[in-house]
Structures are given as C-alpha cells and as structure tokens.
Amino acid sequence: MSTPAPVLRLDGLGWSVRGVPIVQDVTFDVAEGEFVAFIGPNGAGKTSLFNLISGIYPASHGTLRLDGADITALPVPARARRGLGRTFQTSSLWPGLTVADHVRLAAQAAAGPAASYRIWRRADRYRQQVEETLERTGLADQADDLAGSLSHGGKRKLELAVLLVGDPRLILLDEPMAGVSAEEVPALVELIRSVHQQGRTVLMVEHHMDVLLGLADRLAVMHHGTLLALDTPEAVMADETVQGAYLGEAL
Numbered sequence: 001m002s003t004p005a006p007v008l009r010l011d012g013l014g015w016s017v018r019g020v021p022i023v024q025d026v027t028f029d030v031a032e033g034e035f036v037a038f039i040g041p042n043g044a045g046k047t048s049l050f051n052l053i054s055g056i057y058p059a060s061h062g063t064l065r066l067d068g069a070d071i072t073a074l075p076v077p078a079r080a081r082r083g084l085g086r087t088f089q090t091s092s093l094w095p096g097l098t099v100a101d102h103v104r105l106a107a108q109a110a111a112g113p114a115a116s117y118r119i120w121r122r123a124d125r126y127r128q129q130v131e132e133t134l135e136r137t138g139l140a141d142q143a144d145d146l147a148g149s150l151s152h153g154g155k156r157k158l159e160l161a162v163l164l165v166g167d168p169r170l171i172l173l174d175e176p177m178a179g180v181s182a183e184e185v186p187a188l189v190e191l192i193r194s195v196h197q198q199g200r201t202v203l204m205v206e207h208h209m210d211v212l213l214g215l216a217d218r219l220a221v222m223h224h225g226t227l228l229a230l231d232t233p234e235a236v237m238a239d240e241t242v243q244g245a246y247l248g249e250a251l
Contacts, residue, residue, distance in 0.1 A: 005065070005067060005068035006029035006030055006031055006032070006065075007030050007031065007032050007034075007066065007067060007169065007170055007201045008029070008030040008053070008064075008065070008066060008170060008201070008203075009028075009029050009030075009063075009064070009065040009068075010026050010027055010028055010029075010053070010062065010063075010064055011027050011062055011063045011064075011065075012025045012026070012027055012061060012062035012063070013025070013026045013027070013049075013052055013059055013061075013062035013063070013064055014026065014059065014060050014061045014062050014225075015048060015051075015052055015057050015058075015059060015060050016060045021225055022045060022048050022225050023045045023048050023049050023052060023225045024045075024224075024225045024226045025061075025062065025226070026049060026062070026226070026227045027062075027227070028220065028227060028230050030170075030201060030203065031201075032201060033196075033199050033200070033201055034201055034202075034217050034218070035196050035201075035202045035204070035215055035216050035217045035218075036202070036203050036204075036216065036217065036218050036219075036220055036230075037203075037204050037205075037206060037212040037215065037216035037218070037219050037220065038050075038203065038204065038205045038206075038219075038220045038221075038222060039205075039206070039207070039209070039212065039219060039220070039221055039222070040221055040222035040223055040228075041223070044222040044223050044224065044225070045222045045224070045225035045226075046174075046205045046222050047089065047174055047175075047205060048225070049222065050086065050172050050174050050203070050205060052064070053084070053172060053203070054076060054079060054084060054086040054172060055071075055074060055075055055076040055078075055079045056076060058073075059072055066079070066082055066083070066084060066170065067082070067083075069082070080166070080168075083167075083168050083169040083170055084168060084170050084172070085163040085164075085166060085168030085170070085171045085172065086163075086171075086172040086174070087156075087159045087160065087163060087171075087172070087173050087174060087176060088159075088174050089174050089175045089178050090178075091152075091155045091156075091159060092159075093147040093148075093155060093158060093159065093162075094147060095146060095147055095148025096146060096147075096148065097146070097147055098143065098144050098145060098146055098147070099134065099139050099142050099143050099144070099145050099146075099147060099150070099158055099161075100130055100134065100143040100144065102147060102158055102161070102162050103130045103133050103134060103158075103161050103162060103165050104126050104130045106161075106162040106163075106165045106166055107126040107129050107130060107133075107165045107166070108125075108126060109166070110165065110166035110167070111126075129165060130143075130165065131143075133161050133164055133165045134161060136161075136164065136194075137157045137158075137160055137161040137164065137191060138157055138187065138191065139154070139157055139158060139161055142154065151181070151184060152179040152180045152181065152184070153180045153181060153184030153185075153187065153188055154184075156176050156177075156180055156188055157188065157191060159176075160176075160191060160192075160195070164195065168200070169200060169201060170200070170201045170202075170203070171195065171200055171201070171202050171203070172203045172204075173192065173202065173203070173204040173205070173206075174204075174205045175205050175206055175207065176188065176192065176204065176206065177206060177207075177208050177211060185208070185211070189211055189214070189215070192204070192215065193214075193215060196215070204216070212233070213233050213237075216233055217232070218230060218231060218232060218233070218236075219231065219232070219233050219236040219237075221236060221242050228241070228242060229241070229242050
C-alpha cells in the first residue's frame with residue numbers, strides 16, 4: 001500500500017541575496033492536517049521561509065512540492081489557486097471597506113475573475129458563504145463595521161475570514177498574535193484551533209510559546225536561516241542546543 005504524498009514537501013529549499021544566504025537548505029515534510037509552528041530569534045529566517053513557500057520570494061535553490069506537484073516556479077496567484085493561503089505580520093486590510101465587504105470580495109476572487117466593486121457589492125450570490133464565514137470567525141455582529149474601526153484582534157480575525165472563505169487546505173499564519181491585546185489572545189487562539197480541528201493543515205510563526213505549546217503537533221526551530229530542529233514540542237523544548245539558539249546564546 002502506497003503512502004500518500006505529504007501536503008507540503010521542502011527539499012533543500014534556499015534563498016540568497018547577492019550571494020548571501022538568508023534561508024539555507026531547508027528540508028521537511030508536512031502531513032495532511034498537521035499543525036507545525038516555527039520559532040526562533042528575530043532574523044532567524046522564519047518569515048523569509050514563509051515568503052518562499054507562498055511564492056513572494058523566488059527560491060535560489062531546492063524544490064517545493066504541494067500535494068506532490070512541483071510548485072517551485074509558480075507565482076503567488078497560482079499557489080493560491082492550488083489551496084495555499086497566507087496571512088502576514090502586518091494587516092493588509094482596506095480601512096474604508098466593511099467586514100462583510102472584505103469577505104465577499106475574497107469569496108468572489110476565489111470563485112473566478114473579480115468583477116467590479118459595484119457589481120459584487122450588489123450581488124447576493126455569496127451572501128450565505130459570507131455569513132457562514134463571519135459566524136465561524138466570530139465577526140457576525142461586526143459585519144457592517146469598517147475594517148479600520150476594528151481592534152487588532154478583530155483585524156486578525158478578519159484576515160482569517162478573508163483567507164477561510166477561499167477554502168485553502170494549507171494555511172500559513174505569520175505571527176497572528178502580533179499587536180493583539182492580552183484580552184483578545186484567547187479568542188484568537190481558539191479560532192485558530194478550530195480551523196486546525198476542521199482538518200486544515202497549518203504552519204504558523206509565533207513568539208508566544210504558551211500559545212504554541214497548546215496548538216502545535218510539531219515545533220520547527222529556525223536559526224541563522226537553517227532548520228535547527230523539527231520535533232514534538234516536548235522534545236524540542238528539552239533540547240539543549242535549541243534552548244541555546246532560541247535564547248540567543250552561543251551554540
């Protein structure tokens with residue numbers, strides 16, 4: 001009986017700028033429905049690796065496979081159409097559009113070529129899809145609020161709603177707790193947990209270790225652009241080399 005291909009496979013993936021390696025020979029597999037969290041000091045290469053996976057940066061070497069297909073040379077939109085979704089450290093919402101408008105536009109974009117703003121705003125075609133997504137992300141009561149009026153936690157939820165309405169199977173979350181108040185963190189953590197429990201594969205960069213230990217199946221430790229370790233949270237946190245790297249001490 002053959003073993004199914006991993007959802008994501010990196011083989012020697014790397015990125016250099018003017019000959020200077022930023023991400024070096026990263027190799028790992030991610031199984032269907034797995035949650036892998038990335039940790040490491042600032043500048044360790046975590047976001048750069050996410051940029052390589054999502055297609056923002058072109059790989060200098062190595063290969064990247066999604067569901068067994070080589071996507072190393074594919075642009076960002078083509079990767080999105082294959083089911084790869086991504087959020088960023090900094091919110092990229094339109095302050096003057098409502099919460100519902102954001103999700104409706106994302107739903108239409110995922111369905112095909114986007115129509116003009118006037119057309120999609122009047123259309124009822126995506127109403128149920130939008131309402132269900134807002135309900136799932138805890139934003140139903142703020143559907144008519146402008147995105148610019150939301151708290152940081154609300155903006156993070158909206159970014160997830162925009163992502164989820166397109167039904168991605170692989171989600172990359174880059175520091176989703178950044179800027180979120182302590183009071184809003186638990187609700188956001190539970191939302192991310194529910195997304196994972198619905199069967200989606202999740203990769204996440206996050207500095208809140210208490211958050212990661214309650215979510216991740218495996219921890220990946222980046223250090224100077226390399227993958228230092230990839231194992232269960234318990235094994236990684238007990239590794240003395242990892243402790244030294246994460247605390248910024250000499251290896």
